[in-house]
Amino acid sequence: MHIILPDGKQLDLPQGATALDVARQISERLAGDAVAATANGELTDLMTPLSDGARLSLITKKNPGDAAALFRHSLGHVMSQAVGEFYRAKGYGDDQIKRGVGPAIENGWYQDFDLPEPLSEDDLPEIERLMRDIIGRKLEFSRREVSRAEALDVFAHDPYKAELIEGLPEGEAVTLYTQGDYTDLCRGPHFPNTGRLPTAFKLMSTSGAYWRGNENNPILQRIYGVAFATQKELEDYLNLLEEAKRRDHRRLGKELELFFTSDVIGPGLPIWLPSGATIRRELERFIVDVELKNGYQHVYSPALAKSELYKISGHWDHYQEDMFPIMYLDQEELVLRPMNCPHHIQIYAHKPHSYRELPLKIAELGTMYRYEQSGQLTGLSRVRSMTLNDAHIFCRPDQIQEEFKAVVRMIQEVYEVLGFEHYSYRLSLRDPGDTEKYYQDDQMWDTAEAQLREALADLGVDYYESPGDAAFYGPKLDVQVRSALGKDETISTAQLDFLLPQKFDLEYVAEDGSRQRPVMIHRGVISTMERMTAFLIENTAGNFPFWLAPRQVMLIPIADRHNEYAEQLRAELVAAGLRAEVDTGSDRMNAKVRDAELKKIPVMLIVGDKEQEAQAVSVRERTPEGHQERKGVAFADLKAELLDRYQNRR
RNA sequence: GCUCCUGUAGCUCAGAGGUAGAGCACUCCCUUGGUAAGGGAGAGGUCGUCGGUUCAAUUCCGACCAGGAGCUCCA
Numbered sequence A: 001m002h003i004i005l006p007d008g009k010q011l012d013l014p015q016g017a018t019a020l021d022v023a024r025q026i027s028e029r030l031a032g033d034a035v036a037a038t039a040n041g042e043l044t045d046l047m048t049p050l051s052d053g054a055r056l057s058l059i060t061k062k063n064p065g066d067a068a069a070l071f072r073h074s075l076g077h078v079m080s081q082a083v084g085e086f087y088r089a090k091g092y093g094d095d096q097i098k099r100g101v102g103p104a105i106e107n108g109w110y111q112d113f114d115l116p117e118p119l120s121e122d123d124l125p126e127i128e129r130l131m132r133d134i135i136g137r138k139l140e141f142s143r144r145e146v147s148r149a150e151a152l153d154v155f156a157h158d159p160y161k162a163e164l165i166e167g168l169p170e171g172e173a174v175t176l177y178t179q180g181d182y183t184d185l186c187r188g189p190h191f192p193n194t195g196r197l198p199t200a201f202k203l204m205s206t207s208g209a210y211w212r213g214n215e216n217n218p219i220l221q222r223i224y225g226v227a228f229a230t231q232k233e234l235e236d237y238l239n240l241l242e243e244a245k246r247r248d249h250r251r252l253g254k255e256l257e258l259f260f261t262s263d264v265i266g267p268g269l270p271i272w273l274p275s276g277a278t279i280r281r282e283l284e285r286f287i288v289d290v291e292l293k294n295g296y297q298h299v300y301s302p303a304l305a306k307s308e309l310y311k312i313s314g315h316w317d318h319y320q321e322d323m324f325p326i327m328y329l330d331q332e333e334l335v336l337r338p339m340n341c342p343h344h345i346q347i348y349a350h351k352p353h354s355y356r357e358l359p360l361k362i363a364e365l366g367t368m369y370r371y372e373q374s375g376q377l378t379g380l381s382r383v384r385s386m387t388l389n390d391a392h393i394f395c396r397p398d399q400i401q402e403e404f405k406a407v408v409r410m411i412q413e414v415y416e417v418l419g420f421e422h423y424s425y426r427l428s429l430r431d432p433g434d435t436e437k438y439y440q441d442d443q444m445w446d447t448a449e450a451q452l453r454e455a456l457a458d459l460g461v462d463y464y465e466s467p468g469d470a471a472f473y474g475p476k477l478d479v480q481v482r483s484a485l486g487k488d489e490t491i492s493t494a495q496l497d498f499l500l501p502q503k504f505d506l507e508y509v510a511e512d513g514s515r516q517r518p519v520m521i522h523r524g525v526i527s528t529m530e531r532m533t534a535f536l537i538e539n540t541a542g543n544f545p546f547w548l549a550p551r552q553v554m555l556i557p558i559a560d561r562h563n564e565y566a567e568q569l570r571a572e573l574v575a576a577g578l579r580a581e582v583d584t585g586s587d588r589m590n591a592k593v594r595d596a597e598l599k600k601i602p603v604m605l606i607v608g609d610k611e612q613e614a615q616a617v618s619v620r621e622r623t624p625e626g627h628q629e630r631k632g633v634a635f636a637d638l639k640a641e642l643l644d645r646y647q648n649r650r
Numbered sequence B: 001g002c003u004c005c006u007g008u009a010g011c012u013c014a015g016a017g018g019u020a021g022a023g024c025a026c027u028c029c030c031u032u033g034g035u036a037a038g039g040g041a042g043a044g045g046u047c048g049u050c051g052g053u054u055c056a057a058u059u060c061c062g063a064c065c066a067g068g069a070g071c072u073c074c075a
Helices: A019-026 A028-033 A064-089 A121-136 A148-154 A159-167 A231-247 A249-255 A274-293 A307-313 A315-322 A341-349 A397-418 A442-459 A499-503 A529-540 A560-575 A589-598 A609-614 A635-647
Strands: A002-004 A010-012 A034-039 A042-044 A056-060 A108-114 A141-146 A174-179 A182-185 A200-210 A219-228 A304-306 A327-329 A332-336 A360-369 A385-395 A423-429 A463-467 A476-482 A488-497 A519-528 A553-557 A580-582 A603-607 A616-623 A626-634
Touching: A019 A028, A019 A034, A019 A056, A028 A034, A028 A056, A034 A064, A042 A064, A056 A064, A064 A108, A064 A121, A064 A174, A064 A182, A064 A219, A108 A200, A121 A200, A141 A148, A148 A159, A148 A174, A148 A182, A159 A182, A200 A231, A219 A231, A231 A249, A231 A529, A249 A529, A274 A360, A274 A385, A274 A397, A274 A519, A274 A529, A304 A307, A307 A315, A307 A332, A307 A341, A307 A499, A341 A360, A341 A385, A341 A499, A341 A519, A385 A397, A385 A529, A397 A442, A397 A476, A397 A488, A397 A519, A423 A442, A423 A488, A442 A488, A488 A499, A488 A529, A499 A519, A519 A529, A553 A560, A553 A589, A560 A580, A560 A603, A560 A609, A560 A635, A589 A603, A603 A609, A609 A616, A609 A626, A616 A635, A626 A635
Parallel strands: A423 A463, A553 A580, A553 A603
Antiparallel strands: A002 A010, A034 A042, A034 A056, A108 A219, A141 A174, A174 A182, A200 A219, A304 A332, A327 A332, A360 A385, A385 A519, A423 A476, A476 A488, A488 A519, A603 A616, A616 A626
């Protein structure tokens, strides 16, 4: 057989040759430096037989980052071995350690274990030490193909491995990888030798994980590790995590007194403190302004409804487990609403509509209650009471595309103000195989999906398709915004719905006097107030733009005799609609500046003798780089400037 | 909901089987200072809740509640 090298050169090799054989044929030195290879573009290791005619490119220890998935996976095996040694030292037998799966993941790997006694995070440093020891032993990874029977024999003590082996396709060879005295069932590929593995790794955490991800299965202990080709990359990653901690909305929410949850009020039921409420109010005013400009009509509807409403809508069948339990009283059964759409449908249905009135756009900052599992609750981003920037567009079938495009344009308009520059469109489609989740009507789905594709093509936006992510009633467009830390978060959604109008028997009178069925578009632009606020906190690290900043201006008198002047300016700013305070404390001015910085107040106005005399202020304001100072600015000018920023939402 | 971890003053955290401590914040006094901490004094805690072990529990054990890391779920 032969293989082809990157420069086009062909090498002749005996059948069953490996990448290591190739490296040896080129030079012994290369054989010593190689850590992995790609064959026809796929990562492979040095121990796996190559296929005839493969295009082979060797990866050396100089650029091991190209083989990150490999060394992460191999480190997983090393960790697995280390955990075995750890428990052996405690007096347990090897057959008491059972192992689930252990794949490489983004930035690292994890490995699941069933252990004779639980592992604590305090044990991680010792396991890490054992790992470094194993790396130091320069153990060779060897690959072996065996029969199923033989494999089952090797893992006789381990029911998880046995289950995996039995799940492998009949007739396919089972591969085992061994380093030192440790053997694992593994498809590979792996590094050739533990000694060539990077040492820039760290064990991060332990957690529980169900065997095969099914909550009816036993729970295993999982250890997560991260690994990089270089120490620098590892440090960068750890710094990123630190930065994420600093920006965590739960931490900043507490520090800046934005919100809290109370044991007595209940988990997942956040309380908005005055500063957090200010941010929310600004967001709400903003989105309502935009919606009114775009022809939406705002309504209010109650958070409770008869359960009948949800039985008609179908939520009862599809969503009940996420709803709070039913309340029985007198002859009624009431539920807390988990969605606003059925209410808005009732608003549509309360009087007949002409085709001339459509599209009808009903909007509401609707508060909803969902029973999220307790382990799922997180700060403001996963809660049980939430207020959605919700709207439902009732339109004629011929208006679908125009309306859908209008929603996308509105999303773009809103993102510009919020400063979201990096976002992507995901067209979420049904999985036709999943008859359980999706309403069954092939034609409905085909039409709906085609309409959305066409509208997107018209808008000229890039998007990707994601089967299996649609709502039960129809396909949707999700918009995912990239946060400052590079994480994608679904912020906006627009969903096409032919089903609910049918369930509620909605109609309009067409031009020819006939009764026709309208189509609904469910859309949310700035998500729930809770989630958007959490996102903005993390995205800005608490440094909100001026218009959103809960505390916009801090006046800092240099000495007590300037308090009165400062107070006069504050009153003027507040009268103009801005949020301003005076720091009349007995601290020195330096301390007041520091204090205002820590509170992340964007504008400080410092006033002393000079300013008072000139009816001026000294401005210290936040800039992306840090801060800038302007001295002797006429107060009237400054007020106009701040007002302009506020009104134009900057 | 599940596994593991955590729960001490408003916040961040230290602490020991013999009924508690620091820094910041807070209050008061001195200081009236020009762009990230001036000095001093004081007040503040049922050590998450309920049980158990013990002469003695905030410390050990259990249950519960809440939070965290994950898993699972997610219209």
